[in-house]
Amino acid sequence: MRPARKHRDPRTFGARTGATHLAIVSTLVAIVATLVVTGCIAQKRSVGVQAADVAKVELYFYTYGTDPRTVERTTITSPGLIEELTSAFTDVPVSAPNDTEQTKGARAAGVRYTTKDGRRIELTQIFVEPSVVFILWQDGSANRTELGVPLVDYYREGDPTEVVSADEAPIARLP
Secondary structure, eight states, X not given: OOOOOOOXXXXXXXXXXXXXXXXXXXXXXXXXXXXXXXXXXXXXXXXXXXXXXXXXXXXXXXXTXXXXXXXXXXXXXXXXXXXXXXXXXXXXXXXXXXXXXXXXXXXXXXXXXXXXXXXXXXXXXEEXXXXXEEEEOTTSOEEEESOOOOHHHHHSSSSOEEEEEGGGSOOOOOO
C-alpha cells in the first residue's frame, strides 16, 4: 500500500513554487548576463544586407592608421564573390574592441556594398593578425572578432584594381 500523499494548501503551494521559480529565473538571467559581459558568450553582428540585393561590392585596400592620399579599389560584380563577401560579415561573433593601438599599420579593407536600389552599406575590416580582427560598422561602432582573413590577399588578384583618392573609401575611425 502506498502512503497517503500530503495535501498542501493550494494558497501556499503556488506561492512557494512562484517564489522558487522567480529565484531560479533570476539566477539564470544573472549568469547569462555575466557571461555576455565577460565575453564568454559572443554577441553577433551582421552587415544587414542580403547578397541577392547587392549589385556590387567595392573594396578599398590601405594601411590603417596612416593618412593615405590614395587607396587601391577593386570592384566585385560576380554574384558568387558578392555572396562570399556578404556571408563574411553576417552573424560575426564579436566582442568589445580592446587594445586598438595594435591596429596602426595593419592591413585595412573598406567594404562598400551598393544595393540594386542604390543604397550603400559600408564597413571596414582591420586585419592585425589571425584571431585579431577589428570591424568598424556603418553606425560608427567597432568590434573585435577572431574570425576573418585579410581581404586584400583574396580579392586583389583577378579583379581589376585601380588607384583612387582616399576620400572615396568608407570612413573608418575607431571610436
